[in-house]
Amino acid sequence: MCGIVCTFNIKIPKEQLRPQLLKMSKKLRHRGPDWSGIFSCDSAILAHERLAIVDPASGKQPLFSKDGKLVLAVNGEIYNHREICKQYEQSYEFLTQSDCEVIMALYRDKGAGFLEDLNGIFAFALYDIEKDIFLIGRDHIGIIPLYQGWDSDGAYYVASELKALEGYCNKIEEFLPGHYYFSPDEKVTRWYARDWMEYENVKDNDSDVDALRIAMEEAVQRQLMSDVPYGVLLSGGLDSSIISAIAKKFAAKRVETDNREDAWWPQLHSFAIGLKDSPDLAAARKVATHIGSIHHEIEYTIQEGLDAIRDVIYHIETYDVTTVRASTPMYLIARFIKSMGVKMVLSGEGADEIFGGYLYFHKAPNAEEFHKETVRKLSKLHQYDCLRANKSLASWGVEGRVPFLDKEFLDVAMRINPTAKMAGNGKIEKHILRQAFADCLPAEVAWRQKEQFSDGVGYNWIDTLKEIAGHKVT
Template identity: 65%
Template structure:
């Protein structure tokens, strides 16, 4: 995982802005500790902090075309870069082996209208000095974070994390997923449009389980491109187990050369996190034994989790309680994974949104409403599970890849007949996915009941959070929260006040209110704390 920081539409002294850009980019160096780079001219500044995974020696950023007229800073991975290189190699002179350089080739060929050609996860800023124009883009789901804002002089900023914008920007907004901004138009345009957004386009489709199985295998295989050691996150639930099983199937050969040579690190490592005796740990060990991975159990105590919450809020950049409580074990696990020399992991985020995996989907009255809810949840995923997986792992310089959110796979999975995703009447949630991959897994795992990640790591984790909140936040503090937190959505539960009273903002003492205002408004959605339906987001 990397980070980008850009200053565009420069209206003040570029020399001073360059110094400031380097200072603010350093706030995100945890995302990319391997190398730093910067492009600067009177009109644009692009800074980059690199986590080297593909083309380790020559892939430093910013990237340039041969004439040095186009500069590019990218956070992400382009999984179809080899196909794009083959297509455009006779018309564009590639300077590196970086997967991200295909963005420059596509821009040279098509101008700004190319983002739907990319298969991957990404956020990028491109500056064209010949046209004095810039292009900002983000992947289809918003797997990779990106934020934007203006300072008091009108300079335009983009950054991978909000913390880099808070010191300079009056207001901060999330750059929309599936969109791009071309400065010559001055408008953010949505490029990611699919027929399956509409129920009528899929309601009569015939579900092909073989096609679904093949699509996910191809997705996982494409996500294995790496020149550094990688692993899988294995909770023992269905989603991570399926991803781990497919990864194990292809881990012995290098996907970069169409499996012609042996993998540089052929033994697959799997990682599970939890309190002692947690349900996830037992299930994960069973799957690891079945698959033959080198398995690592990472234990944490409730106190270690509580001690980490302030840092988790700092890195995840949200006060959303459900996200924070699930991010904390992942944050602690990421540190251990990095210490073992692993830079990239595959994870199972997105499956519940695609297949209707949350328990409340049992209440779907019909296939139409189920499908519309899956679409809605996918379109909101960038605020929750994507942010958690990306930022909790990148806090320690580890990249999380999510094959269930691959663009090609989504086009298959979201076009199956929604009726076949309905649960109830003897059918478990995600039964289509279970049927496709039951032969890959132990039956006890293939048909394991859905657990929330934060439940599966140990039930006492959530119980203790509730107890601490009750002890630390008085009824009076809860009643007067409106005077301290100037937001439209006020804390109504002590668990939220505990998070909001955290001193994680102390790093921004000069402008604490600016940091509060920068955090996404969705972080205060109280309905997500319902004790009867904690899995619903």
């Protein structure tokens, strides 16, 4: 997981501003400890902190077009980059094997209107040197964080985390998911919109369990793209267990070669964390044994969690109680994962929002209200679960990928008739998802009721935080 900080519309000499951008970028080095790069000219500066996942040898950033007229800084992964490369192999000369270089090929062909062509997780800044214009874009759900700011001189900034802009910008706000800003237009434009966002467009649809399963397997397989060791976060809940089982199915072959070659790291490693005797650890152990992953189990104490909270808040940049509560064990496990030499993990965020997994969804009065709430929850994910997963893992230089939020999978899952997702009449929450993958998991896991991540790691963790907050917060 990389970090970017860029500035445009510079009003002071670049020689004065470049040292400042280096200081700002250094605040993001935990996100990308493998390489630091910077480009500067009279109108723009782009700085990048790299976590090398794809093409470690030649993919350092910022990236440049062969003619040197385009420069690009990206935090993210483009899962369909090989298909895009084939599309442009006759008209654009690629200089690296980086998955992100296709952004420049698309821009040169289509201008700013290409983001729908991308399937991935990303936040990027592209500068067109010849025309002195720039393009900022963020992925469909906001899996990758991005913020924008303005300084007192009128210069415009974007950065992967708030801390890079703090102290330099007098106005800072989030750059919205599913949007782009193209400087000649002088406005932010929404590029991600779907028919399934309206109930009327899904209420009469079928509910194809087989199509759901195929789409999920394809999403996981796409996201196994990696030139470095990877693993899975396995809480023992339904969502992470499904991701882990599918990843194990495809781990032996290299997705980059259409499964023709053996994987460089064919043994799948799974990671679980919890307090001693927590329900998550026990369930994760069962799943790991069932699928045959090399399993790593981390126990932490309540005191270790409390000791980490100050650092957790620094990294996730929010005081939201639920987010802090769930981020702390994820922050702790990220440190262990990094110590194992693993740079990327798959995680199960998004399934509860898509399939109505939270227990309050049982109270939905009808299918229309149920569907509207799933759409609303997805639209807010960038403020909570996506933020938690990305920043908790990135604090130790680990990239998190979330197959349930894959753009193509979302189109399949969110077009399912909402009545098929609703609990009741003898059906447990997320029944259709359980049905699709019941044969891949132990029965006691496939039909295990939902536990929130921070609940599953151990109920004492929540009780202790509530008690401390009660004493310290008035």
